[in-house]
Amino acid sequence: MSELSTEERIKLAVSFIEQSPxxxxxxxxxxxxxxxxxxxxxxxxxxxxxxxYNLAQLQVVEHAASDGVEAHSSLLSDATIVPNSSPERFYDHPNRTFVFDHVTLLPSDYQPIALPEADETFRAVLAESLGKYARNHFPSGHASVSTDQVPLPPVAPPASPVADEATASGLATPAERDQPGMREEEPTPLIGGRTPAAEDEVDAEGGLSKLDEAESDAMDTGASERDIAGRVEVEPTPVVGQRPLDAKDEVDAEGGLAVLDEEVAEVKAEGAAQAEREHEEKEAYALAAEDAEDAIDIDAASPAAGSSPPSASAAQLPASAPAPVHTPLDNPKFTLEIVGNRFNPSNFWTGRWRTRWVVDRAARTVxxxxxxxxxYYxxxxxxxxxxxxxAFELPDGEDAALASAIVSNIARVETEYQLEIGDVYAGLGDKAFxxxxxxxxxxxxxxxWDKVSGYSIGSDLSKAFA
Known part of the structure; x- marks a missing residue:
């Protein structure tokens, strides 16, 4: 028989992990x-x-106090996994999730989460009743209540109107302008990009007239808006069409002003066309999103005879398609779990009690x-x-009364089973062993056996039956 490879030896060895006592x-x-x-x-x-191993054995996770939440513990199991989470996340009820390292046994990356109010209310009263039972019956017991209900989508923080307006216009927001490096130490230019230091142009013959004309043109093209919004520009600000204001030879030439007016009109027309395209794209995106939502509840069917299937381009959504629609479950199930650990290695024994109960209100069963x-080793x-x-039938009652009745029945069943185990253990010496x-x-x-040669079987039997 050939020797096993390292990978084969590893696969055989790790199988013992899940069987660990x-x-x-x-x-x-x-x-x-x-x-x-x-x-x-x-x-x-x-x-x-x-x-x-951690999921099957209901590993206890210790959470340190943080963000106003007191130190507490939670359980790992298949029921506490957040659906469709990547990387895998676990519930830390009532309103957090976390990532867990299965080697170091440490939680990290806490994030908020929320469940529908009615489901969270029932889950909370179940957790309260089950927690009291676990503390009263298990010296080191831990309890957890989870649900397979789909979490609510995250709520986006409200957007600032000032930030939205600044983003749409391409200008810096007040918060951005306050950041280091956003303010320049250079002298603030006047309208049109001319600084007060340009005395040679102002004092020259006709210089004041040219400055007035430049300021008037710049105000018409929107340069004043950039100064009001807090934009600081060191270089002269060109007008529409990238024509500098001091290009007298072009503006004063024959037909120069008319050419400038035409360029201004072209830029305005281009801006209007761009706005129209953006409006059409938004409408198309909204229609595509509505079609996607409507298609969720419609079963896929083959096209009717004689009809051609829709084109691939017509069925495609934009690259930034909306997130899947949140569809809560009508009758979510609730999973109640308890783990009690007793480890005493100094006396060579360890033990664990695990229970898992599923409450199905639709089937009215637990x-x-x-x-x-x-x-023992x-x-x-x-x-x-x-x-x-x-299993037992789901009792009647509202949330609080129902939760109390469910836990009472669980306590009754578990107590009966514990007594049965005790009876079996007590009878091992007299019966099984x-x-x-x-x-x-x-x-x-x-x-x-030292006198076995001296036994006389016949006489012994006679004496025994005499």
Whole structure:
């Protein structure tokens, strides 16, 4: 038989991670690392196994106090995963989600989230009742209540009217103008881009007249708006068509003013055409978005006979298509989970109690699974692994009364199962373990093997039946 490759050895080794006894996964991982001897090759395979182990064993996550939220704990499970989240996120109810590192067991990147008010109200009263039960019945118990309801879409912060107006006009907002580097230390030019230092032009013959003409033209072309908005320009500001105001030879030439007027008119016409195109694009985008929303509730069907299928271009949405429409579930399910851990390695035993109950108000049922795992390893290796399924009908009542009734029934079922386990454990010595031993002879006495040659079976049997 050929020797296994490193990858094959790793695949076999990581399978032991998901079978780790309660509280001993770190010991298992360290043993695997020693066997493989290559962490770089091991970790890509170990991380998915650790994730599966943490979800199945209801890993407890400790959250430090932050952002006004007190220190608390939550559970990891398939039910606490935020739907369609990438990277994978978990609920930290009532209004946060987080990313979890399955190697370091640390949460990070908290983000807000919200559920529909009615569903969150019922989830909260269930969590309150289940938390009280867990604290009263488990010395180190943790509880969690989750729902498969689709979270509400994030609410965008209100936009500032000043910022919107400045963005639309291409100007800097007041906040941007206050940023370092937005203000220039150069002298502020006058309208038309001329600075007060240009004394040679003003004092020259006809210079004042030319300055007045330049200022008048610049005001007509909107240069004054840039000064009012806080724009600071060091270089002279050209007029429409990139013609400098001091180009006297062009403006004063025959027909020069008429050419300038034509250029101004062309720019205005181009601006109007651009505005019209933007308006048409917005209308097309809105129509495409409406079509996409309407198409969500329509089943795809083949085209009718004699009709041609729609073109691909007609069915395409713009590149920035809107996010999927939020469609809340009419009857979401609620998952109640409890985990109780008892680790005592100094006495060579560990144990874990896990329960998972699903409340289905549409079917009016509450179904659950109870799992108990115990490991005892003093001079040996003995494990207990049990699974018990139960269900009961959903009680009647409003949210608070209904939640209390559900938890009361859960407590009754779990207590009965715990008592059954106790009875079975008490009977192990007298029944199960005794059945494993060799039966005594009919004399009900142990055989003395040192005197076995002196036994006379016939006489002994006669005495026994006398």
């Amino acid at each position: 309660p509280g001993e996964v770190n010991d298992v991982v360290n043993d695997i690392r020693a066997v493989i001897g290559d962490d770089d090759a091991l970790m890509p395979h170990a991380v998915p196994a650790l994730r599966a 179904s659950g699974t109870i799992r108990v795992d115990v490991h 003093e001079q040996g290796n003995v494990q207990l692994s049990t699974e018990h399924r139960a 005794r059945a494993l031993r060799r039966a005594l002879p009919v004399t009900r006495q142990r055989v003395d």
